[in-house]
Amino acid sequence: MAEQPTSTPLAPGPGTGPVDAISVRDVTRVYRRPRTSLRHASPPVHALRGVSFAIPQGQRFGIVGESGCGKSTLLRILAGLDRPTGGSVAIDGRDITGLRERQLKFVRERLQLVFQDPMSSLDPRMRVGDIVAEPLAAQRQGNRRERVAELLEAVGLRADAADRYPHQFSGGQRQRISIARALAPRPKIIVADEPVSALDVSVRAQVLNLIADLVDELSLTLVFVSHDLSVVRHVCDRVAVMHAGQIVETGSTEQVYEDPQHSYTRRLIAAVPTLGKALSGVSAADLNRE
């Protein structure tokens, strides 16, 4: 899969065709922490330091990295929830970096988010049907009841789930509700931030299968952020490894896992415990060695 040149055509992309779903060019983000001293300003935090990549339509793109590497900042910028200090981001070929909130409507339609914790990302006082319909209401789309029933079915929940509240569901079911909500406005891009990290092992595989099915059926572009390399390896075609605000390595998932080039990627892969490694005698000391 050849990478598209990271030029940003200004023509409003119809969503299909050769235009990249997401193109990020030399993005930086600098924060200033609150002052802790009267005499000196706090040193700036460089959350992103020149990040560039392009995701073609229909690709499953993984972003891995540890806490503080900048992956959450990057996600917020992709979703138009934060602005980069420098560089540009284009969704379907349209630059979103300079736009006002009102002008970002097309991003909200095309790109939807699924968050890690399905408890804190669902309003506990809203019925599931209203939660799933909320993006439709926000975009003034009609026929909400029908669409909600259709969405609940698509994520494997019974239609009567619409009348219940989030706390009446298990973690895996709540994540299905989040996915249904994300799919409501018929987006072409799903950005999932650690969507299975809070789930039980026996349920994680179900949700991963569901995400894979939906991405296939609806020909979605998937951006999948995780600290768990084995999950990314299963889900994604390409992966970018982030460290200290930069992408240190990018490539096809198989290539990055089988033959990591950057020392940080090697350390990351070596530190992951797996059942296979453990049963062949890899100890905790070995994981910590690299």
Add this chain to the structure above:
Amino acid sequence: MTPVPETGPAAAAPDDVLAVRNLGVTVGGRKLVEDVDFTIRAGERVGLIGESGSGKSLTALSVMGLLPEGLRASGSVRLAGVDHDLVGADEARMSRVRGKEIAMVFQEPMTALNPTMRVGRQIAEVLLIHRTRPDRASARAAAVELLAQVGLPDPEAAAHAYPHQFSGGQRQRVVLAIALANDPALLVCDEPTTALDVTVQARVLDLVVRGVQERRSAMLFITHDLAVVATVCERVMVMYGGRLVESGPVQEVFTRPRHRYTQGLIGASDLTVVDDRGRLATIPGSVPAAGRFPAGCVFRNRCEHATDGCATRPDWVPTGPDSGYACFHPAPDGAPGTGTPTNQEAGRG
């Protein structure tokens, strides 16, 4: 140093450190943990795995006498070197045991530390309370030595710092230093690395294993992560619906599981194996809420091998001194740990 276990009614074998017999936990009339039986010997590292609601954390809290208000433990928990049962012991007695004979490391290191106290003092405190060091000066010196043992750079400076000045992994190392301070006979770890990044997790797991090996402490390690247990422990117990459903040496349980739940769990956690449609093996349904598991076999409502007979509770089938399972339709001995269906239909009806 590890205290030599006293022989008496408490310890069945001279090397037994922890003997849990018939442990149960109830709230109201609801059973959350039932008939849990196991023994851990000196120097042994035993894992307890289970998903949310399985009762694994309640088992650990019962051992330490830290069950939340309203929950009641029954049965017996005996610890070598302690002349009373830990179940039903009052707080005065338990506080003499905790931090000395038993120590623990929890998931969230920030809530385990006192935010207003320098970490050196927090470590020295546990030495002074249990009178294992004669005075403040020697306790302080020991605290710095412990911080060095858990690999904190510049332990002198670290002893002077407050918990908020450390990263998550460093805080967990401070908690570990406190836990190991009095050379406990038993170290209980409840998801100690779940909140940590992978490279930090590797570091902390290494330190935990080294810490208990050096002291020949027994360890009970609780997690939902099969790979972590297999890396850290020699023996594993699988818990589901408040009961132990299978136990045995790590190699055996993870390569030749007998209980259908264990088999399903191994299949579902393996992300490298997919079927011809690219799909991962799954266990149908979801984990019921605590106390809402079916009667009889707790796994039968999610098990594709379940029959009417599973409505009665399966007996524990021992397969060795520390291994066994509780299942009417076990995976055949020698079957690989995947969710592949086998010819269990014969048992139907």
